[in-house]
Amino acid sequence: MLVTPRAQTVPRTLLAEMSARTYQVRTYGCQMNVHDSERLAGLLEDAGYARAPDGEAPDVVVFNTCAVRENADNRLYGNLGHLLPVKKARAGMQIAVGGCLAQKDRAEIVARAPWVDVVFGTHNIGALPALLDRARHNAEAQVEIVESLEVFPSTLPVRRESTYAGWVSISVGCNNTCTFCIVPSLRGREKDRRPGEVLAEIRALVAEGVSEITLLGQNVNSYGVEFGDRYAFGALLRACGEVEGLDRVRFTSPHPAFFTDDVIEAMAQTPNVCPQLHMPLQSGSDRVLRAMRRSYRAARYLAIIDAVRAAIPAAAITTDLIVGFPGETEEDFAATLEVVRAARFAGAFTFQYSPRPGTPAADLPAVPKAVVQERYERLVALVEEVSWAGNRALVGQQVEILVAVGEGRKDAGTGRMSGRARDGRLVHFATPPEVRPGDPPEVRPGDVVRTTVTYAAPHHLVADAPLLAHRRTRAGDVWAAAHAPDHAGVLLGMPAVGAPLGSG
DSSP states (O other), X not given: OOOOBOOSSOOHHHHHHHHSOEXXXXXXXXXXXXXXXXXXXXXXXXTTOEEXXXXXXXXXXXXXXXXXXXXXXXXXHHHHHHHHHHHHHSTTOEEEEEEHHHHHHTTHHHHHOTTOOEEXXXXXXXXXXXXXXXXXXXXXXXXXXXXXXXXXXXXXXXXXXOSSEEEEEOEEOOOXXXXXXXXXXXXXXXXXXXXXXXXXXXXXXXXXXXXXXXXXXXXXGGTTTTTTOTTHHHHHHHHHTXXXXXXXXXXXOOXXXXXXXXXXXXXXXXXXXXXXXXXXXXXXXXXXXXXXXXXXOHHHXXXXXXXXXXXXXXXXXXXXXXXXXXXXXXXXXXXXXXXXXHHXXXXXXXXXXXXXXXXXXXXXXXXXXXXXXXXXXXXXXXXXXXXXXHHHTTTTOEEEEEEOSXXXXXXXXXXXXXXXXXXXXXXXXXOOOOSSTTOOOSSOTTOEEEEEOOEEOXXXXXXXXXXXXXXXXXXXXXXXXXXXXXXXXXXXXXXOTTOOOSXX
């Protein structure tokens, strides 16, 4: 982000920014969408738009949508309805809809909400500024959906939302045919970036002060399928270990069918690869997995986890789970509960099955809603029980935390800050008192601290012990510069790592 210092005379660049049309991007869904939204923001700023200040109505609102869940449609059209009176009262305001739901619904969006100005798909996010211009010039809605990727998103301008953590997309699309998932039809077949391009982006981020990167892909560990190298992902992890200044490497989401011993070895042997694995299970029933067209079985899944823990004993493993897939019996559901107990997950994203039109499972007989709800509640209770037990075992142990912004500070009165441990767990920790009221905090987002866990909850840890160590970082310097009293600008924190990518 550009930061403009204050001066007695307002610089010409700042005057231009003040007169620019403003924008706001609203993001729904997975990390891939979050990363795409950074690109959308970069495109708009490259075209002369300025980010709308908090609390002010923007000139352009962009919805970057998700289509994985059934309520995505209702959520979008409800939000569009709320914006109609705002648009009527604000001359020249524009509304754009992109992402997976736009790719799916296309012109139907304008038919249902004729006050929308632009609809664009997952394959042509780079067209947004031109479509906004064309809609203003022609005074009519512009709908442009293409069927295949025009430009790999990572080649587009970007406005990063964090000084210390960055998303790096290594592939887009999915070659699987899971019967519940609409993502492959909306994102297309897998397209892989060349390793040199990925590493060049990582080095550029590190040069800007970023210390943690997350490799993104719909099935991130199938990376290399397009250029015929089944060991490409493990090689990429090892190459990340050679990037000087890169402290942490994460990745999401791997598919069990593509998990090889080579990847486990690369995770264990590369010091900056974090001891964390988010690997979707979806169901613990082999019969349901077959019906889902998931090309692994429960025993294979648990074998991968055992191998990971043998190589990386402290690894925290999280997952995605679906309750109520068509035809799921109580016996099938019991199998899922059994795998959750055996896997000892550190956490899970749990979902009630949501039929998506156009997928094979959408036409299958549904499990009664009351049954799904009751099973869902039992699953959530078990996941919390298991994750809480794992967290309680960490009380008294030391953790290294990358200090974050926007990670759910629990109690401002305690002076706690928040961040992620190397294994991905959220930690709220006590900070030293400020020297004088109004002084900048000693610990900044992007810095790294070491402390001792004093309390465990199902979804987070608390460390109220004195800090054992505090390492000031370049990322913290960049954050502090952006927030200094004589600078303008706002930087937001990254969302929590591990949200599902849809197909997984």
